[in-house]
Amino acid sequence: MKVVKFGGSSLASAVQLIKTLQIIKDDPKRKFVVVSAPGKRDESDVKVTDLLIEYGNAFIEKQPLEEIQNKIIQRFTEITDELEIQDVQKTISENILALADLEEEDPARIMDAFKASGENNNAILYASFLKKNGLNASYVNPKDAGIIVTNEPGNAMILPEAYDEIVKLRDREGISVIPGFFGYTKDGKICTFSRGGSDITGSIIAAGVMADLYENFTDVDAIFSAHPGIVRQPREVKELTFREMRELSYSGFGVFHDEALFPVFRADIPVIIKNTNNPEAPGTKISTTRKVNGLPVVGIAGDRGFCSLYLSKYLMNREVGFGRRVLNILEDFNINFEHMPSGIDDISVIFRENQLAPEDEDKLLTRLKEELALDEITIKHDLAMLAIVGEGMKSAIGVAARATQSFADADINLEMISQGNSEVTMLFCIEERYLNRGIRAIYDAYFK
Ligand SMILES: Nc1ncnc2c1ncn2[C@@H]1O[C@H](COP(=O)(O)OP(=O)(O)O)[C@@H](O)[C@H]1O
Ligand SMILES: N[C@@H](CC(=O)OP(=O)(O)O)C(=O)O
Numbered sequence: 001m002k003v004v005k006f007g008g009s010s011l012a013s014a015v016q017l018i019k020t021l022q023i024i025k026d027d028p029k030r031k032f033v034v035v036s037a038p039g040k041r042d043e044s045d046v047k048v049t050d051l052l053i054e055y056g057n058a059f060i061e062k063q064p065l066e067e068i069q070n071k072i073i074q075r076f077t078e079i080t081d082e083l084e085i086q087d088v089q090k091t092i093s094e095n096i097l098a099l100a101d102l103e104e105e106d107p108a109r110i111m112d113a114f115k116a117s118g119e120n121n122n123a124i125l126y127a128s129f130l131k132k133n134g135l136n137a138s139y140v141n142p143k144d145a146g147i148i149v150t151n152e153p154g155n156a157m158i159l160p161e162a163y164d165e166i167v168k169l170r171d172r173e174g175i176s177v178i179p180g181f182f183g184y185t186k187d188g189k190i191c192t193f194s195r196g197g198s199d200i201t202g203s204i205i206a207a208g209v210m211a212d213l214y215e216n217f218t219d220v221d222a223i224f225s226a227h228p229g230i231v232r233q234p235r236e237v238k239e240l241t242f243r244e245m246r247e248l249s250y251s252g253f254g255v256f257h258d259e260a261l262f263p264v265f266r267a268d269i270p271v272i273i274k275n276t277n278n279p280e281a282p283g284t285k286i287s288t289t290r291k292v293n294g295l296p297v298v299g300i301a302g303d304r305g306f307c308s309l310y311l312s313k314y315l316m317n318r319e320v321g322f323g324r325r326v327l328n329i330l331e332d333f334n335i336n337f338e339h340m341p342s343g344i345d346d347i348s349v350i351f352r353e354n355q356l357a358p359e360d361e362d363k364l365l366t367r368l369k370e371e372l373a374l375d376e377i378t379i380k381h382d383l384a385m386l387a388i389v390g391e392g393m394k395s396a397i398g399v400a401a402r403a404t405q406s407f408a409d410a411d412i413n414l415e416m417i418s419q420g421n422s423e424v425t426m427l428f429c430i431e432e433r434y435l436n437r438g439i440r441a442i443y444d445a446y447f448k
Contacts, residue, residue, distance in 0.1 A: 001170070003032040003211045005180065005202030008039020008047055009219035010276035011122060014082030019276050021133055023217065024175065026279075030215070032169065032205050033137075034180045035126050036198040037118025038075055048075055048118040049181075049195075055099065056114035060107050065100055072096050080125060088128040092121045108153035112182065112192045115154075119179035119198060127177040136174030145169060145176075147183035147204065149191050156183060156191035158204050158263065166208025178205060199260035203271075207263035214264050214271045216256060221281040223248075223255055223273055226300045230436050231443045237298055238282070239290040244298055244389050245271075247425045251301035251387035261286070296396035297446045299389045302439050304432045305353045306338070306383040308415060311368060312346040312376040323347065325372060333364050338385070339418050339427065348416060350429060353381065383415060384435040386428045388442060394423040402445050403428065410434075410441035 037048040055068045080089040130137035146165020149156035180198025193200045206214035222236035242265040249258035274283035339350040369377045416429035
């Protein structure tokens with residue numbers, strides 16, 4: 001059996017839903033369908049999830065709700081009218097309006113209940129659409145599916161015991177349509193995954209039902225070696241390992257959520273990324289191993305929004321526990337660091353800017369300077385991390401040399417270089433404003 005996930009772009013309009021119907025009909029093994037909320041119909045459009053966030057904010061701030069409610073209902077009505085499944089529209093409209101009766105104080109929980117209703121109502125809609133077209137399909141609420149998650153609004157994680165329930169879905173008759181993006185806490189509260197989290201639901205269901213394949217349908221023929229908005233017509237990647245995909249997703253490939261790989265990786269279930277608009281294209285396969293085709297690098301990813309703390313102290317190398325004390329102070333500020341390159345007498349800590357509230361910056365620097373008796377401490381903002389990824393890098397010589405030369409030729413100064421022991425990724429920290437130029441330079445160096 002196969003688990004299929006349709007992303008927001010695949011369900012943005014009636015025309016898109018009709019394409020997905022053919023995909024489901026083409027293969028009777030497609031027994032589990034995980035759906036996102038309707039996404040963007042074109043570049044200028046707004047995703048239903050973003051409309052629901054606007055609705056949730058208006059509700060929290062006790063502002064008028066009618067306009068935004070109508071906008072959301074209208075998005076669904078356009079689809080149900082065109083697909084002639086108007087009977088289900090009444091339920092969806094009522095569900096959207098009922099959000100305004102929510103009795104909940106915590107803004108984060110309110111927001112999750114609002115966000116989740118995009119996927120939930122779309123699953124109700126989608127099951128009705130499949131039935132109308134002669135398929136034996138039914139909607140399954142994530143609670144009934146057994147998707148029990150941690151109590152972290154907007155950032156939930158699946159609990160291990162959830163799999164004991166999810167496996168029971170195998171016995172269901174017909175096609176099960178499951179909303180993506182959210183689960184329930186042990187005490188029955190809705191909690192969403194982080195943004196893009198329907199990919200995670202698909203992976204959880206695939207691992208839970210022990211599927212043969214997890215098919216993730218999106219709007220591109222394959223995963224490309226670089227973001228198609230940055231490099232013109234980048235090369236398609238036929239195969240990736242889980243490790244390569246994890247590194248690329250984490251470093252900025254928005255096409256597949258980085259946390260979504262974990263369940264399928266552990267269960268050793270291959271993933272295929274395919275295009276709803278061109279399902280004949282072979283797509284990109286992600287699995288444990290792949291043939292290394294001679295090229296050391298498979299992809300180049302980049303992400304903005306980092307900052308770097310530079311700490312220096314003469315004879316730091318002699319001080320036992322120095323690193324631990326730095327990290328303890330960071331922990332007090334709830335900062336999760338990404339990288340920590342070090343020299344003899346200095347250490348840098350790179351973390352995402354959103355980890356540190358601007359009003360806390362001075363406090364953090366003062367505490368570090370005083371408690372660690374530093375000679376110097378500085379913080380640099382507006383940095384980007386650029387990652388070069390490929391299993392083939394392990395056995396290739398000169399990968400770093402070629403990259404650093406390309407940065408030099410493109411007139412880009414390197415703030416930091418780091419290569420993990422796995423040798424699957426090499427990371428470069430550069431100024432944010434040079435990120436796209438850097439990606440293009442590195443792409444040309446490895447693929448042209
Ligand atoms: N390296 C990449 N390869 C393919 N697509 C990428 C890459 N990096 C970013 N993307 C973007 O990811 C988009 C698909 O992801 P997403 O918007 O989450 O789709 P969905 O609506 O199917 O969930 C593509 O349209 C593309 O612009
Ligand atoms: N709709 C949610 C979850 C999701 O996965 O959506 P998409 O498949 O459109 O990336 C979001 O926008 O975050």
